């Protein structure tokens with residue numbers, strides 16, 4: 001194991017894609033000493049623009065260093081720059097491998113500061129447990145389509161988390177700066193340097209949320225005709241095998257007229273989807289030349305959060321459009337409540353989550369069903385809370401147990417996985433997979449990386465899927481997938497007067513509500 005320190009990241013390591021292929025965990029960076037210092041930001045420094053922080057050059061100035069952003073519906077907002085420690089793994093043991101690397105590093109962490117500003121590891125995992133298959137298939141096939149299908153994920157690995165060198169955390173009206181380094185001197189110097197930088201009057205407090213870059217062309221992995229065939233084949237499997245539900249996805253590659261400003265895009269998403277998570281992950285290796293893409297999105301779905309023994313999760317499955325009038329909106333919601341197909345699709349998810357958590361919890365509560373309204377779509381949601389017994393101590397254990405829930409995979413999991421693998425002509429990469437953070441106590445929070453895309457050079461590749469059960473209609477499911485592309489796609493296309501986008505407007509209180517209308521079922 002490379003014990004040189006996480007700072008080694010800035011001195012360069014192999015591209016993560018190569019590491020992924022070589023099963024080379026040796027060069028992953030899980031330093032055996034880590035020190036962190038925090039200071040509250042006050043006055044103007046407390047109001048700095050997170051977007052500007054994501055865009056600013058890091059201390060090396062010459063190199064683009066890793067950047068992360070994480071924001072929750074509850075109001076916690078974090079940005080991070082640089083890599084103080086990196087944990088990566090691939091294959092079926094990836095959850096345990098990351099946990100082991102992190103335990104070594106967090107076990108050696110010296111930290112003084114409030115809990116909210118503590119160092120955390122941010123990152124995620126791929127939907128499947130390895131990328132190798134997809135990359136190798138693309139290389140073997142060597143067709144434009146196969147290469148294009150995996151291209152957005154070059155530079156990503158099957159599990160990758162970083163503890164940033166610099167973190168700014170905003171929560172409950174306070175803003176904290178945290179600096180992390182291999183020893184106390186480095187952490188203190190870094191804290192001073194970044195504090196001066198952020199307190200400087202020239203550091204932007206407000207940053208424009210920009211305008212959409214514009215779309216030159218779109219390429220689908222799946223035509224409507226191919227989709228209809230895929231759905232019919234899935235339904236046949238449901239009727240003739242043990243498969244009960246499967247979520248099939250599509251990907252849409254969007255050519256951009258201008259460079260995309262991802263932080264500004266996320267800021268616009270915050271305004272339209274204030275009750276969703278927001279994330280940005282750009283784990284690029286500083287000097288490897290393997291810049292990789294920026295994965296970002298505004299997912300509505302929490303996979304799991306763990307705080308001590310308290311666990312919160314939810315079932316989110318079953319979708320309908322928003323109506324043009326309150327009455328039409330309510331009609332769509334009624335269809336969600338009354339449709340046997342939707343209820344079956346949803347209940348399978350809630351039951352699977354219950355079954356996965358019951359063995360490790362001392363109590364579990366499944367709340368009443370609700371309708372979750374987002375600006376462009378509404379969903380059936382069931383909140384689930386549990387108290388852990390003492391067997392599980394790390395949120396990654398829960399993430400491993402829950403991923404993929406049948407809201408993104410299917411039931412039973414093995415049959416669903418096989419169907420997805422044999423059907424989808426692209427790699428899901430990190431789409432529909434866990435994205436979030438954990439800390440040294442094993443607490444953390446993960447969303448499901450839906451309503452997401454990966455930005456590379458002049459393209460953004462979007463992903464969206466739909467849950468299929470025996471009585472699904474291929475054309476309805478096609479429309480549902482297109483609705484799920486919209487959150488990001490709308491932010492790429494310039495707004496046109498009179499379009500559905502402008503009609504939905506910016507009045508979030510009218511267009512996005514969370515957890516309203518609990519349904520006593």
Ligand SMILES: C=C(O[C@H]1C=CC=C(C(=O)O)[C@@H]1O)C(=O)O
Pocket residue numbers: 247301316317318319379406407408432450451463464465466467484
């Ligand atoms: C698979 C996706 O959505 C999931 C989450 C909510 C509703 C879903 C549905 O109704 O099919 C999906 O299970 C996606 O957004 O790509």
